[in-house]
Amino acid sequence: MSAPIEITNLTKRYGAVTVLSDISLSIDAGEFVVFLGPSGCGKSTLLRMIAGLEAVDGGEIHLGGARIDALPPGQRGVAMVFQSYALYPHMTVAQNMSFGLENIGTGKADIERRVTETAKVLEIDHLLDRKPAKLSGGQRQRVAIGRAITKEPKAFLFDEPLSNLDAALRGRTRLELAQLHRRLGATMIFVTHDQVEAMTLADRIVILNNQGIEQVGTPMDIYHRPVSKFVAGFVGSPAMSFLPIAAVTSSTGGTVVSVDAVGDIDTNVVVPEYFKPQGAEIGIRAEDAHVIRDGSNGLRLSVDVVERLGERTLIYGTLDNGSEIVVEDDGRSDVTTGTTICVSIDAASIHIFDADGQAYPHKEPV
Incomplete structure (x- = not known):
């Protein structure tokens, strides 16, 4: 009972x-x-x-x-x-x-x-x-x-x-x-x-x-x-990566965040008018950052460690602004330590946290 x-x-x-x-x-x-x-x-x-x-x-x-x-x-x-x-x-x-x-x-x-x-x-x-x-x-x-x-x-x-x-x-x-x-x-x-x-x-x-x-x-x-x-x-393995926000502006989809060495990212996160970028950060899960192999533009990432887990590969690296992020690739990844690769970030999956660590909600699809 x-x-x-x-x-x-x-x-x-x-x-x-x-x-x-x-x-x-x-x-x-x-x-x-x-x-x-x-x-x-x-x-x-x-x-x-x-x-x-x-x-x-x-x-x-x-x-x-x-x-x-x-x-x-x-x-x-x-x-x-x-x-x-x-x-x-x-x-x-x-x-x-x-x-x-x-x-x-x-x-x-x-x-x-x-x-x-x-x-x-x-x-x-x-x-x-x-x-x-x-x-x-x-x-x-x-x-x-x-x-x-x-x-x-x-x-x-x-x-x-x-x-x-x-x-x-x-x-x-x-x-x-x-x-x-x-x-x-x-x-x-x-x-x-x-x-x-x-x-x-x-x-x-x-x-x-x-x-x-x-x-x-x-x-x-x-x-x-x-x-x-x-x-x-x-919660999550590996842990979410965090990058400092330089500026924010509103957009029809949510919020555009500017991140040094990354540029402007149009997220679907809604922040209040009083939101301040000082001390605020975006959060990126490894599965929402991807290796670019087709020659198109992306973020430069210096590869520090490659962790091969069989079904997936985790790539730990440093962006040009000194921020560290983790990128997920498939299990047969050809990325090696010491190289520089290009990566993209899924803007729709980005999280935004203010200086106190509070998260703001994603805009619900209509």
Whole structure:
């Protein structure tokens, strides 16, 4: 049974240091929400406050309409999966999955049913008699997830559960989690600093920064319509490139920005009349900058590094004005380090940020 979560004006302090300030967030029943942000932004702290493992210094948390922030962890109706698995080494898989249910007096037949059904869902039913030492990292993580599922909680909380796995296993387990969410239809909150995990798993992503929420949106909203320079630079690999604006003028399509060594670019971004170019920047994603091979005019780019990733090539270079940008080329790119190439920029995809890092919206097509 899934339930909505309502967080209102939540605050957390450690002594004189405020970690989270006035956080408010609504999560729908059955939604998969990812808390994403850099180390130290408070994402795990926020998750632990929902779980009852950290005290609340201000605000309220409601689950399924009932206030839970004053309840002990075991009475909140949530189940948490930790980064470290936290399995009992002397117990078998079945015992690890049933231990919490035994502690709250669940009937033996009900426990057996839950463990058996969960083990089948996670494809670990052949491991029920093994102890954690005999399991791989991925199998241990499945057991930890299974232990949470058997509690039949109203919400699942995941605290960077894939960070101890190698790259290949992380990829597989990530897909398994997405499939598990579809099967269970459960409310899930997942904490990570890995944007690939966030983009793959989330119905919505919550970007945390500087004690608060920077942006909430679907993965594609976050990627294509960042509300700030911080979000634009944090989400996306490689990070967005930024170039300083020298001047701006209005156009019928949006705004013409002048950039040294680049020239005038007619964007479809709308900025207010009071917008000042001082300290403002444009943002360019690598896929919106292209290598020109037909001899036409373009921007001169001195190639510093070529990163070959198989399906695509990333070219890191320096423009004549000293600004650094990243350009994407196909996997069979013939560009080499130390050369000078010509590139073009897709004006329709350019972002504009003011001196405070605020983004301005693209003009919607008619």
